[in-house]
Amino acid sequence: MTRKIAIIGAGPSGCYLAQALLKQDATVEIDIIDRLPVPFGLVRYGVAPDHQGTKAVSRQFARLFERQGVNFIGNLDICTGAHGGDISLDELRAIYDVVVLATGLSSDRKLGIAGEYLQGVVGSGVLTRAWNDHPDSEKAELPVPGKQLAIIGNGNVAMDVLRILSKQDHEYDGSDFGSHHAESIAAAKVERIEVIGRSPAGIAKFDPVMVKEIGKSAGLKFEIHDLDLGDASDAENPKIAALNGLAEIEPDETRCTISFRFGWSPVSFVGTDGNLTALHIARADGSETLELPCDMAVTAVGFSDDQRLGRMDLIDSAADLGNGRLDDGLYAAGWFRRGPQGTIPDNRSDSQVVAAAIAQDLANMPESNAPGREGLFARFDHLTDYAAWQRIDEHERASCAEGRLRNKLRTRRDMLKLALNVTETTQ
Amino acid sequence: MKINILYGTETGNSEMLCEDLESEFGDDHELEIMNLAEVDPADLDLSVFHVFVSSSYGDGELPASAKPFAEKLDNSDTDLAGLSFAIFGLGDSDYETFGQGSEQLADMLVKHNAQQVGPRVIHDAQGDDLAEDVAFPWFAERVAEAEAMSDAA
Numbered sequence: 001m002t003r004k005i006a007i008i009g010a011g012p013s014g015c016y017l018a019q020a021l022l023k024q025d026a027t028v029e030i031d032i033i034d035r036l037p038v039p040f041g042l043v044r045y046g047v048a049p050d051h052q053g054t055k056a057v058s059r060q061f062a063r064l065f066e067r068q069g070v071n072f073i074g075n076l077d078i079c080t081g082a083h084g085g086d087i088s089l090d091e092l093r094a095i096y097d098v099v100v101l102a103t104g105l106s107s108d109r110k111l112g113i114a115g116e117y118l119q120g121v122v123g124s125g126v127l128t129r130a131w132n133d134h135p136d137s138e139k140a141e142l143p144v145p146g147k148q149l150a151i152i153g154n155g156n157v158a159m160d161v162l163r164i165l166s167k168q169d170h171e172y173d174g175s176d177f178g179s180h181h182a183e184s185i186a187a188a189k190v191e192r193i194e195v196i197g198r199s200p201a202g203i204a205k206f207d208p209v210m211v212k213e214i215g216k217s218a219g220l221k222f223e224i225h226d227l228d229l230g231d232a233s234d235a236e237n238p239k240i241a242a243l244n245g246l247a248e249i250e251p252d253e254t255r256c257t258i259s260f261r262f263g264w265s266p267v268s269f270v271g272t273d274g275n276l277t278a279l280h281i282a283r284a285d286g287s288e289t290l291e292l293p294c295d296m297a298v299t300a301v302g303f304s305d306d307q308r309l310g311r312m313d314l315i316d317s318a319a320d321l322g323n324g325r326l327d328d329g330l331y332a333a334g335w336f337r338r339g340p341q342g343t344i345p346d347n348r349s350d351s352q353v354v355a356a357a358i359a360q361d362l363a364n365m366p367e368s369n370a371p372g373r374e375g376l377f378a379r380f381d382h383l384t385d386y387a388a389w390q391r392i393d394e395h396e397r398a399s400c401a402e403g404r405l406r407n408k409l410r411t412r413r414d415m416l417k418l419a420l421n422v423t424e425t426t427q
Numbered sequence: 428m429k430i431n432i433l434y435g436t437e438t439g440n441s442e443m444l445c446e447d448l449e450s451e452f453g454d455d456h457e458l459e460i461m462n463l464a465e466v467d468p469a470d471l472d473l474s475v476f477h478v479f480v481s482s483s484y485g486d487g488e489l490p491a492s493a494k495p496f497a498e499k500l501d502n503s504d505t506d507l508a509g510l511s512f513a514i515f516g517l518g519d520s521d522y523e524t525f526g527q528g529s530e531q532l533a534d535m536l537v538k539h540n541a542q543q544v545g546p547r548v549i550h551d552a553q554g555d556d557l558a559e560d561v562a563f564p565w566f567a568e569r570v571a572e573a574e575a576m577s578d579a580a
């Protein structure tokens with residue numbers, strides 16, 4: 001009897017899970033399902049467009065579909081209860097022996113301070129999805145950068161945002177950053193970027209290499225404030241050393257100044273006529289406050305649940321969350337299981353643990369005649385498959401501008417045109 | 428020939444490359460693939476030709492799965508005299524420390540008296556080449572060299 005397994009979410013954790021499951025038990029039939037018509041999750045839609053080496057991990061995932069018999073089913077939105085979607089989680093569980101939730105955590109965590117909904121304040125998830133041409137961005141109203149920007153947060157995503165807002169148009173060779181984005185950032189001629197972190201520099205969340213990389217772009221001058229905070233002024237500390245490296249850069253001509261401030265918390269955004277004009281920050285002990293004029297502010301303070309799958313209830317009632325067990329035949333992996341921390345490699349080890357639990361449980365699972373994918377094909381005619389992604393991929397690579405690697409299709413409509421119509425005409 | 432292939436990885440590219448080497452060369456040679464995380468330097472079989480495959484992370488450091496091996500080797504006086512090895516790197520030329528993880532590992536093995544066969548080649552994640560396209564010809568050459576050496580001995 002072939003076990004039918006549905007992994008929801010075609011990001012790193014879903015793909016690594018399929019890989020690890022096949023190593024445990026090559027007889028299982030695996031479908032990786034995604035609400036988007038195309039696979040790879042944040043590898044395609046989160047990892048920065050100028051970090052193609054990191055995106056290259058998708059070659060590993062491609063192999064699942066090209067050689068290892070895993071099936072991709074795109075354009076199928078799974079939901080719980082009243083959240084719309086194409087099919088409910090319960091219905092899906094009835095069709096498959098095992099369902100794994102690997103849908104990530106895509107909503108921007110809010111700061112919960114005044115003015116957060118002013119025009120000009122944007123979450124890093126919304127912004128990086130737009131920069132990566134995620135189809136949900138089609139309707140997103142993005143602020144246009146002006147002369148003075150603020151970035152709140154000190155993680156690697158904040159550093160991605162800072163790098164992209166401070167790099168120059170011509171520095172994107174070999175990337176897949178859309179020219180429309182690069183041009184609108186260049187047109188803003190950003191003069192000052194304030195980067196605000198709550199922790200002292202020595203224990204900030206960023207990786208030192210991410211900070212060093214920002215210094216590679218010409219014409220940037222750096223002000224590093226508050227390095228002496230706490231006991232974190234140790235010059236041996238690689239984070240401090242990376243910041244000191246930036247401070248030493250003396251550009252011939254300064255086009256933009258980047259100011260890092262450590263040990264500050266955001267207090268409020270203020271604006272006029274609904275538009276952001278400044279960010280107020282304060283010391284943790286309230287001893288000092290500061291007003292930073294800005295016309296765009298990016299909050300990069302982590303991610304949270306989009307609440308469409310009843311995650312909190314599932315996690316609270318989980319049988320054995322440590323190994324990904326939520327309920328009989330229902331599992332969780334990746335950011336959905338662990339919360340929004342960790343890099344691509346962390347998801348790999350995480351998925352190996354969950355795969356081991358699933359393989360163990362499969363051995364004791366009663367026989368079933370779950371229809372698996374046939375149950376979906378009988379019900380839906382809008383699903384996309386891996387061949388559809390290959391057509392989209394080929395089209396995107398063939399239609400890109402000089403110096404770029406691909407030109408992403410920006411709307412679901414355009415993707416589906418290529419994904420679904422072509423199948424009809426070739427029959 | 429018997430060949431042990433040892434990999435150090437974080438995102439799995441190095442492991443996948445080793446599996447590719449197995450499919451490509453497994454019929455002609457007796458290959459054994461191991462994760463460096465599960466290997467103790469003191470247990471290496473010095474009479475067997477070893478091929479190391481490792482990526483780089485951080486600031487030219489070794490990937491997580493190779494670190495315990497490297498630390499153990501570094502902190503020991505394990506003598507690897509008699510061991511011949513070849514090493515293949517995975518890296519990304521966006522980083523100034525391109526390929527330094529595998530370089531560290533090679534240096535460390537040599538310091539402990541192992542003998543390196545042929546050049547260390549690094550696959551660049553930025554490039555168009557697939558890792559296997561770079562590694563297959565490299566592997567065939569290294570194995571030929573190792574065979575010639577053992578014939579001569």
Ligand SMILES: Cc1cc2nc3c(=O)[nH]c(=O)nc-3n(C[C@H](O)[C@H](O)[C@H](O)COP(=O)(O)OP(=O)(O)OC[C@H]3O[C@@H](n4cnc5c(N)ncnc54)[C@H](O)[C@@H]3O)c2cc1C
Binds near residue numbers: 013102
């Ligand atoms: C902006 C950004 C940049 C990053 N850069 C790096 C980096 O450079 N290096 C690194 O190692 N890590 C990076 N990370 C972290 C890395 O992306 C995550 O660790 C990883 O993607 C988490 O994997 P996941 O599979 O759990 O989630 P995701 O990658 O988010 O995948 C979830 C998938 O589920 C799908 N989905 C969601 N809801 C549903 C639903 N209801 N029904 C069906 N499908 C659904 C989504 O479309 C998506 O494809 C970055 C993260 C972000 C946010």
Ligand SMILES: Cc1cc2nc3c(=O)[nH]c(=O)nc-3n(C[C@H](O)[C@H](O)[C@H](O)COP(=O)(O)O)c2cc1C
Binds near residue numbers: 437
């Ligand atoms: C955070 C990070 C840091 C990296 N640092 C380096 C580096 O210093 N030198 C290098 O050559 N490659 C570096 N790389 C590239 C990896 O070595 C490359 O992607 C490789 O293919 C990964 O192989 P693996 O999946 O086996 O770990 C880095 C990659 C990441 C994601």
